[in-house]
Amino acid sequence: MKSILKEAKVKKTSPFSPSSQKTRELLCELCRNFYDLGWASGTGGGISIKDGDHIYMAPSGVQKERLNPEDIFVLDLDGNIVEEPGRGLKLSQCAPLFMHAYKIRNAGAVLHSHSVNAATATMLFDKSFRIKNMEMQKGVEGYGAFDTLEVPIIENTAYECELADSLDETIKNNPKSHAVLVRRHGVYVWGKDWKQAKTHAECYDYLFEAAGRMKQLGISLEK
Amino acid sequence: MKSILKEAKVKKTSPFSPSSQKTRELLCELCRNFYDLGWASGTGGGISIKDGDHIYMAPSGVQKERLNPEDIFVLDLDGNIVEEPGRGLKLSQCAPLFMHAYKIRNAGAVLHSHSVNAATATMLFDKSFRIKNMEMQKGVEGYGAFDTLEVPIIENTAYECELADSLDETIKNNPKSHAVLVRRHGVYVWGKDWKQAKTHAECYDYLFEAAGRMKQLGISLEK
Amino acid sequence: MKSILKEAKVKKTSPFSPSSQKTRELLCELCRNFYDLGWASGTGGGISIKDGDHIYMAPSGVQKERLNPEDIFVLDLDGNIVEEPGRGLKLSQCAPLFMHAYKIRNAGAVLHSHSVNAATATMLFDKSFRIKNMEMQKGVEGYGAFDTLEVPIIENTAYECELADSLDETIKNNPKSHAVLVRRHGVYVWGKDWKQAKTHAECYDYLFEAAGRMKQLGISLEK
Amino acid sequence: MKSILKEAKVKKTSPFSPSSQKTRELLCELCRNFYDLGWASGTGGGISIKDGDHIYMAPSGVQKERLNPEDIFVLDLDGNIVEEPGRGLKLSQCAPLFMHAYKIRNAGAVLHSHSVNAATATMLFDKSFRIKNMEMQKGVEGYGAFDTLEVPIIENTAYECELADSLDETIKNNPKSHAVLVRRHGVYVWGKDWKQAKTHAECYDYLFEAAGRMKQLGISLEK
Structure with a gap:
């Protein structure tokens, strides 16, 4: 579908390389998707x-569902800004947190959601969210349908950047998990590329939602 | 992205100045957004x-999700109509209520939602909605994640305009709040500009929704 | 926006008069809207x-969210078919029911929804749904915010056409209501034109949803 | 609407026959529809x-809401692949399961959903989901509004393909059912063509959702 002609056309209308333009557009599109899912309201998530x-x-x-390709920051693998949008825009406070998953887990994409499902799930457990025997667990790499899936929960902090140390430690201590929940806040999820990160995030959110419903219906989460 | 050419094109097809046309289009677009969120069904909200x-x-x-730029009223800062759409259309009954937030709080935008989340939240409390330790509180200016966020609740009246006095008084008595809930009705929310008003409204609605779920799950709102 | 040129264009591409084409398009568009709201899944509603x-x-x-203008039946005011789409399509079983609201109430549009909110609302009451002191009641003509809004509930029948008699009687006996609920089925709603019918339907559905949530939260519906 | 001109145009831009292209596009469109309904998140369902x-x-x-016509596999009626997309794509693990409904029931389309409604419904019952006296039952072929609708529930397995035997047996033992639920997993639904399969799936999902709400409200499912 992408002919040389189309690539050429992109070059003319964008100040970015075709590959950079494409990633920027994808990022904006996914943020709209996540807004529709309730993961990125109130300028949060992404x-x-x-x-x-x-x-x-x-x-x-900024409103994540209204991002444009020219609003995006580009960092190098050490977290230094190499391209910035200007216009007074500041890098997301999540940046250092995202970097942990990139460095410790060699992630290809990192997602932050504050869906009500995720925030509520942190209130059902103490140290870690646990659920068992759910088919959707299989969408999270390394888990089978009959395993107990566990997501560590860290305590929230006044400023997002203060989460860095406990997130770092928790990622290291939970090598099997592709996500960390933050109490009454939301969840960080990653994957080897954007597709897996999104798949993981959808599966985790599904499990958080199901857990809430099961609790309301009096059904055991670890049966 | 907006070239002189495009602005010129807008001038030709619209009887309004480019800036007026843009604000009218934005207002219509946001109303569609709010309808999709369930905040503006049954011609209410906006x-x-x-x-x-x-x-x-x-x-x-009028149906808020079907507004057109030419349907909009323009008022001066004292609330006098300076442009009207004609065709028998009447100014929103919310107008005097909106003016309070403009005058007392120097708001840049005021939003009214009757989401079921907001209406239900007014039934969980007596004089004011209160929640604590939720990350989404940080999306409301002046609040940290560990504060108790409070939204005053006023009693509903038979006619929307009759809310004016109690809304006026409540806004003055609650200088920290960017919103006032109305019993079994909904919420008025404002911000320094439309982006902040929308962000505030999304954060408040999230907190109202979370509060309802927490109650159902037997979780304390002020833990 | 509608120039003579555009109308002319419609004439060329449609076998229908511009006015007929417009109503057909509106009907299809509204059905898509109602499908998105969950009122018309499984080919039902409309x-x-x-x-x-x-x-x-x-x-x-037929799938209501996939209707095309050429799929629509046209009836005269006595309920006789004056235009039909052919291709084996049959008139909706709701037709005689819709005709009651047209004849008895001089309605301009009649809507049928089987939203889970409506179906569930019929299980909370015996002879009629009742709610009180909700602002959204004002969206239903003849009701104030402090009235008790009542919607009669009739028992479901094996075939939709068998509802005709009890619907007829119930519409006559409840002159204040713009809707009739059908047990474990859904709701019929009407208005003087399509805008009012849609507004009524959105307000009623809101009240049915709120009622369900209030019950779950232990809040009285008639406080 | 489909002129010879348009068909001709399709031939030029697609490597597939017009009929094959149309079915591929329909499949992609339906998958987007199901993603929006929450039936196909996390690459599941379809x-x-x-x-x-x-x-x-x-x-x-693969992400079902992002399928393209060229991503689709084509099988013969014995389940042998006759066209494949290449690019490392593998046939859905559901393939042998889908084939059972094609063979045993002469289905025209088979749908798999893991909606939270379906997964939760399997937790409310032991051997089969049962509901009674719901109008939406009529959307499932062979059921009237006053019947008891039953959907057999089979136990989940570690690998989707291992479901084949029990699905096969259960389809044979429940000739009246157009669906089989899988414990804590989801549902397989079929119909004589894609329209009926989709209608069945929407009706079943509605009944699963209503069942969950009724349980929460303390309403009997078989009253």
Whole structure:
């Protein structure tokens, strides 16, 4: 579908390379998708994508469903800004948190959601969310349908950047998990590329939602 | 993206100045967004936006998701109509209520939602909605994640205009709040501009929804 | 926006008069809207619109969100088919039921929804749904915010056409209501035109949803 | 609407026959529809369609809402692949399961959904889901509004293909059912063509959702 002609056309209308333009557009499109799912309301949440030795991230405090390709920050693999949108836009406060998953887990994309499902799930458990025998667990790499899926829960902090240390430690201590929940806040989820990160996030959110419903219906989560 | 050419094109097809046309289109687009969120069904709800010394408002009793730029009223900062759509359309009954937030709080936009989340939240409390330790509180200016966020609740009245006095008084008595709930009715929310008003409204609605779920799950709202 | 040029264009591409084409398109668009709201899944639900001495209705058993203008039946005010789409399509089983609201109430549009909110609402009450002191009641003509809004509930029948008699009687006996609920089935709603029918339907559905949530939260519906 | 001109145009831009292209596009469109309904998140779920002696199926582990016509597998009626998309894509693990409904029930389309409604419904019952006296039952062929609708529930297995035997047996033992639920997993639904399969799936999902709400409200499912 992508002919040389189309690529050429993109070059003319965008100040970015075709590959950079494409990643920027994808990031904006996924943020709209996540807004529709209720994961990114109130300017929160979003996704960051690694492409080669560049990491694409949204600015802080902007409406994620209204991002444009030219609003995106580009970082190198050490977290240094290599391209910025200007216009007073600041890098997302999640940046250092995203970097942990990139570095410790060699992630290809990291997603942050504050869906009510995720926030509520942190209130049902103490140290970690646990669920068992759900088919959707299989969408999370390394889990089978009859395993107990566990997601560590860390305590929230006043400023998002203060989560860095406990997130770092928790990622290291839970090598099997592709996500960390933050109490009364939401969840960080990653994957080897944006497709897996999104798949993981959809499966986790499904399990958080199902857990809430099961609790209301008096059904055991670990039966 | 907006070239002189495009602006010129807008001038030809619209009887309004480019800036007026843009604000009118934005207002219509946001109303569609709010309808999709369930905040503006049954012709209710909506948003008003201040641009310079003009205030844009929707007509009363029309389907908010089907507004067109030419349906909008324009008021001056004292609330006098300076442009009207004609065709029998009447100014929203919310107009005097919106004006309070513009005058007392120097708001840049005021939003009214009757989402079931908001209406139900007013039934969980007596004088004010209260929640604590939720990350989404940070999306409301002046609140941290560990504060107790409070939204005053006023009693509903038979006619929307009769809310004016108690709304006026409540806004003055609750300088920290960017919203006032109305019993079994909905919520008025404002911000320094339309982006902040929308962000505030999304954060408040999230907190109202979470509060309802927490109650159902037997989780304390002020833990 | 509608120039003579555009109308002319419609004439060329449609076998219908511009007015008929417009009503057919509106009916299809509203059915998509109602599908998105969960009111018309599984080929059920829909809306019928009166335009002059013609009544437009969808066929039976077709996916309401995928209707095309050429699929619509046109009836006269006595319920006789004056235009039919052919291709084996049959008139909706709701037709005689819709006709009652047209004849007894001089409705301009009649809507049928089987939303889970409506079906569940019929299980909370015996002879009629009742709610009180909800602002959204004001969206239903004749009701104030502090009234008790009542919607009669009739028992479901094996075939939709068998509802005709009890619907007829119930409409006559409840002159204040713009809707009749059918047990474990859904709701019929009407208004003086399609806008009012849709507004009524959105307000009623909101009240049915709120009622369910209030019951779950232990809040009295008639406080 | 489909002129010879348009068909000709399709031929030029697609490597597939017009009929094959159309079925592929329909399959992709329905998968987007099901994603929006929450039936196909996390790469799961989807639909397979029979057209003549060809069966169209989606690949395994791909985002169902982002399928393109060229991603689809085509099988013959014995389940042998006759066209494949290449690019490392693998046939859906559901393929052998879908084939059972094609063979035993002469289905025209088979759908798999893991909606939270379906998964939760399997937790409310032991051997089969049962509901009674719901109008939406009539959307499932062979059921009236006053029947007891029953959907057999089979136990989940570690690998989707291992479901084949019990699905086969259960389909044979429940000739009246157009669906089989899988514990804590989801549902397989079929119909004589894609329209009926989709209608069945929407009606079943509605009944699963209503059942969950009724349980929460303390209402009997078989009253």
